[in-house]
Amino acid sequence: MTFPIAGVNIAPTYLIVVGFIVGVLGGFFGVGGSFLAGPALFAAGVPMNFVVGTDLAHIVGKSIVAARKHRTLGNIDIKLGAIMVVGTITGVEAGAQIVQWLKRAARVDSVVGPTFIVALLGIAGFMTWEAVSTLREQRKQRGQKDRAAKTHPSRRDHSAMEFISRAVHRISLPPHVSLPVSGIASISVWAILLVAFVGGVFSGFLGGGAGYIRMPCLIYLLGIPTHIAVGTDLFEIVISASYGTVTHALKGNVDILIALVMHTGAAIGAQLGATLTQYFAGARIRMAFIPLPLIGAGLMLHSLLSGHPAK
């Protein structure tokens, strides 16, 4: 099938399969999956400027489906998401401005690529250590009959890093808000805005929805339960990717026909991914997330070494 806007010829089944895989990842982990979809489009012959813009457009459609699914499952904290939108949009713009500045200095490839690899390796390392510690702790407690054992696996969510989120909750900088859906009595708005801003900067600076950085921040820094973090992260991805789609479309970087075809596969994949979260406890979801940043880091390293931009 010919896609006249990008001027490429791609089999629709290829786009559907790529969309389906990325859709499952999005529904299950709350990430956009741009570190897999981007290289897959590039490998199919799509020019790099269209890869970035088209991937963002496809993320919007897919994340809306997954976010709605998570909303029906009660996994989105709307109040938290609404506060985060302010920080996310500001962060996306700040990240895009950093890229523009690096472009002018002709250092975009030498800075963005290695930063991406370091960030992804750091996230994977930290999450491995945390998930292993949590699972070990849970195994120790298995002998004791406690109330948690009677609850549904998807609702049993403990983290070995809870002391960090407790410290963040103690920050006294006003104003404070309560997040009943996430089970947080009081938290400084500035802590939420900072997390959203950092996620936004990563999105604007490295591309994609930046769920790989926002989701761990929500869990470990703000103390949001994993299932709520996944749903709320998807809500934020919808906002940042919509903003990115419009900006890139104005610059002529979006082939919406490619995005529409990819999205047909992603829509059903997202349904499957979101449903799967009901069958796994929080620590196991986090454990399964670990290979994703490693794959992204590997793809980026390969692209840098072989002389191709991989974003």
Place this chain on the structure above:
Amino acid sequence: MKKTAKFSFNLFVLELLVYAGLITVYYLLVLHFLGPGLQDVYEHKRHLYAGLALGLIVGQGFLLEVLTRVLLIWMKPLTKDR
């Protein structure tokens, strides 16, 4: 538990098959006619194209979600009969 998992899997496979048929029709009818028009807008009215791009992907997102929900409601009695 095993019965529930098998029921969900059957439902998912059936949904996938119906979905595949609908998507094939979608390619033939919608994208074939939408392509040339969108290319024209892309080349001459970039602001309109940006709005259309966002509108189309959001619209398709909601449309497919409604479609999936309707399919699930329609297929549940069929899988229970088996």
